[in-house]
Amino acid sequence: MSDVSSELQSRKSKMADVSRRQVLRGLGSGLALPAMAGAGLALPPLAAPALAQAGEIRFEHAFGTTILEKPATRVVSIGYNTQDPLLALGTPPVGIREWFGARPYAVWPWAESYLGDAKPTVISGEVSIEIIASLQPDLIVGVGSGISKAEYDVLSQVAPVLMQPADNPSYGTRWDIQTEMYGRALGNVDKANELIAANKALFAAARERHPEWAGKTGVCAYNFNGETGAFIGSDTRATFMGELGFKLTPKLAETKTTQGFYAPLSPEDLSALDADLLVWISSFDTVPDIVKLPMRKTLKAHKEGREVMAGSLIAGALSFGSVLSLPFALKEMESDITLALDGDPATKVASSVKAGLAP
Incomplete structure (x- = not known):
């Protein structure tokens, strides 16, 4: 099981307990x-x-x-x-x-x-x-x-x-x-x-290098255990996209978050994911589940080659969303994002091809 799959599975297994413990991310x-006495810890x-x-x-x-x-x-x-x-x-x-x-x-x-x-x-x-x-x-x-x-x-x-x-x-x-x-x-x-x-300077420089990104929509999506959705709200992955100047699709912008950080979607309608840039947060061993999504094939982002596959390491960096992991993710993803948005469906993102994210 992949790292990100483990994360999502852990979330799912905890959902029944959310109302009692208010645990976000399902972790x-x-x-x-x-017993403090038995442990020898006499706390004041x-x-x-x-x-x-x-x-x-x-x-x-x-x-x-x-x-x-x-x-x-x-x-x-x-x-x-x-x-x-x-x-x-x-x-x-x-x-x-x-x-x-x-x-x-x-x-x-x-x-x-x-x-x-x-x-x-x-x-x-x-x-x-x-x-x-x-x-x-x-x-x-x-x-x-x-x-x-x-x-x-x-x-x-x-x-x-x-x-x-x-x-x-x-x-x-x-x-x-x-x-x-x-x-x-x-x-x-x-x-x-x-x-x-x-x-902040790193992300500002990235925005300056890519003025064509300004105003475009960008979404980080997931698919696990039969559920497909997007990371939105205060989520670290959504923060990364915002740092690069991307905004949510209109449908996602109007969607209420679940547990404050994601939005599950109906498997019959994934149109909310149809952004200028669609980043799949997954690992290589979960790619087949994404490839087999019937409604994915209806998305323009898929048809026009505007998808990026974030493998386990990059998915981890985006999920941590920290002062150290975000620059790492930017360095690793910038060229893939550039290829995805170059307007030429023939140029496939290298990481996506190697991962088997077929047309």
């Missing part, structure tokens, strides 16, 4: 709460938040207020993609929540060089408070983790917990906002600003 948060009762004093770092977020007395140095990352900006800022987490892909230390290729000699503990499946407490963190990054307020309260007894801004959905905090937040938390604001500026 589940599942904080394991063992929750205290009322104090007012920030001089030198303290204060964050207002979805679950309240987090105050750091000084910049954090031992960080546990339980968000599904939060290890990337922490690594970019020079603070390898002591613990990393694994999302998908089974990568060493849960770090993907675009971030490996930032790991150095660090060997973080990989937290798989349910988040065990025993494991987190044993790592003795001075900060737990819970942005994009899907944890509940009750779970946040328990984790806050181990160390300060940083969550997404109150006006952000659980899995919808942009890469630049996250980078800025962690830069403050780590006492590395200048580096955070440098990273953000460099990324």
